[in-house]
Amino acid sequence: MPQGRTYILGADGATWSVLSRLLREGRSPNFQRLVDEGVHGPLESVENMRSASAWTSMFTGCNPGKHGIYEFYEFLPQTYSLRYIHGGYKHVPGFWTYLESAGQTAGVINTPMTYPAEAIRGGYVIAGLDGPGKASPRFCFPDDFIARLEEKMGCEYVIEPGLTGAIARGRPEEAVELLRAELDSKHRALVTMLDSMPVDCLLFVFRSLDAAQHCFWKWMDPTHPKHAQCSAADVKRFGGVIDGVYERLDAALGDMLKRLGPDDHLMVISDHGFGHKCPVSSQLNQWLAAHGYLVYEEGGSKPNVVSKALKFVASHTSRGTKEKLARLLPGVRNWAQSKALFSGVDWSKTRVYSDAQFPRLRLNIAGREGQGIVDQAEAPALMEELRGKLREMRDTVSGEPIVRDVFFSSEIYKGTHTGPGEDILVRWREDIVIHGVQMPEGWASPEEELAVMPGEDPRVISGDHQIHGIFLGIGPAFRKGERIGAGLRLLDLTPTILHLQDVAIPGHMDGRVMKAAMNPAWLSDHPVRTASGAAPVDAASANGQTEYSEAEQKVLEDRLRSLGYIE
């Protein structure tokens, strides 16, 4: 058995570019203590940098090819639709399963892709944003956990700040209030758990920073292309919102440090870093059309009424109403969003397409996709051709190349669950400002497409994910006052947690114990143990396909109309 406990403070989206500045300015005393007395460095995300995929790799130790989660939704190629997925779709177990087998307890709070909450003996779970809401069955474990927690806290447990609606309505000051309320609630929940709900290992995730950085980046960062359009008064009012969230997290960290015993370990991590939003992600289908890879039916490239409906749902309803809607109309988002994204595409002439939410492409392969036309044998040549063309993409203003890397799925994902993901992943450059993509002769450079996914509306979103998040660790196992410049990966967290808790590392995991961050004396006293034995049983729950027939779609459309969501 381990001598101490392991705490992981998850700060979704925390990034060194902001944190380093706050450290220089002396505004993060508790982060500073971790820098001085512990180990720190950049933490490499999963290749696609999506929170759903990244957190699942974080808590399983496996690459997305093994756990099967690429986004909060996945492609259903037979019908060119999407479906929302949740933690029940992952194919490998979380670290808490191994702790439980070793007789230890775990708490897992607000982590994306942990819905439905798993039963952890002696422990507790509150699901993340893949869960519909507090009133849904299995949102937490035990069933009465949130009720018990709220009684101890003396206030409400707030799931998500839900900023985008307020920003879309042109009320950023409301978003600031929402953020403050959510941070107060989470901070109090964290302290309550530390003081009166002890477990051997606690993973507690704050999503506040991700939400704030998506929405407030342009006001903070003078190099952002939209910064110049912000009024001086707004820059003054909203330019410090993101810094304020870091300061609140620093205070939460301080409360954790106060409660840390001499044998305990604490790690602060983020699932990805942050920077400008690259507008080209949402221009990909136009770019594909301009190069002849995607063909629209006559007049079919405009977002239709369904996307309007969806934007209405996304930006004009309260979280409570959305939760009710999700329960009342299960799957409606899948249907509405697929329809909005892909309506108007002529599949009989289309070889490549994108969901245009992040930079990834899928080939319309015969036999694999519903109306596939690309022969499997032609796919490798087509992919190489695309790689070449994508690498030639240039910025509309500076003329500079904008693509840093182009990956094929087979190069980055290993395992039997690569099907729901992308065939090609593009990585934009992070070292330049990207304004848009130059289009071929005769094609106007498109305005940004109005995105149809909640939380991706370009009128609202000005920040986006980058590849390197943050890692800081403190405790007897970790080096003191050292920076590790490269090599720490999100994938390594689960093996590291298990090792700190004296549990052998299962052989199927892709991650490794973060030896580079550990002090050699501690490591020689605590050699890494690897578990022998069979690969884990597939953890995915048996979820049926939830496709809609034409008739069902009609019913849903009528229902949406009757509720006033579409005209």
Ligand SMILES: [Zn+2]
């Ligand atoms: Zn995000």
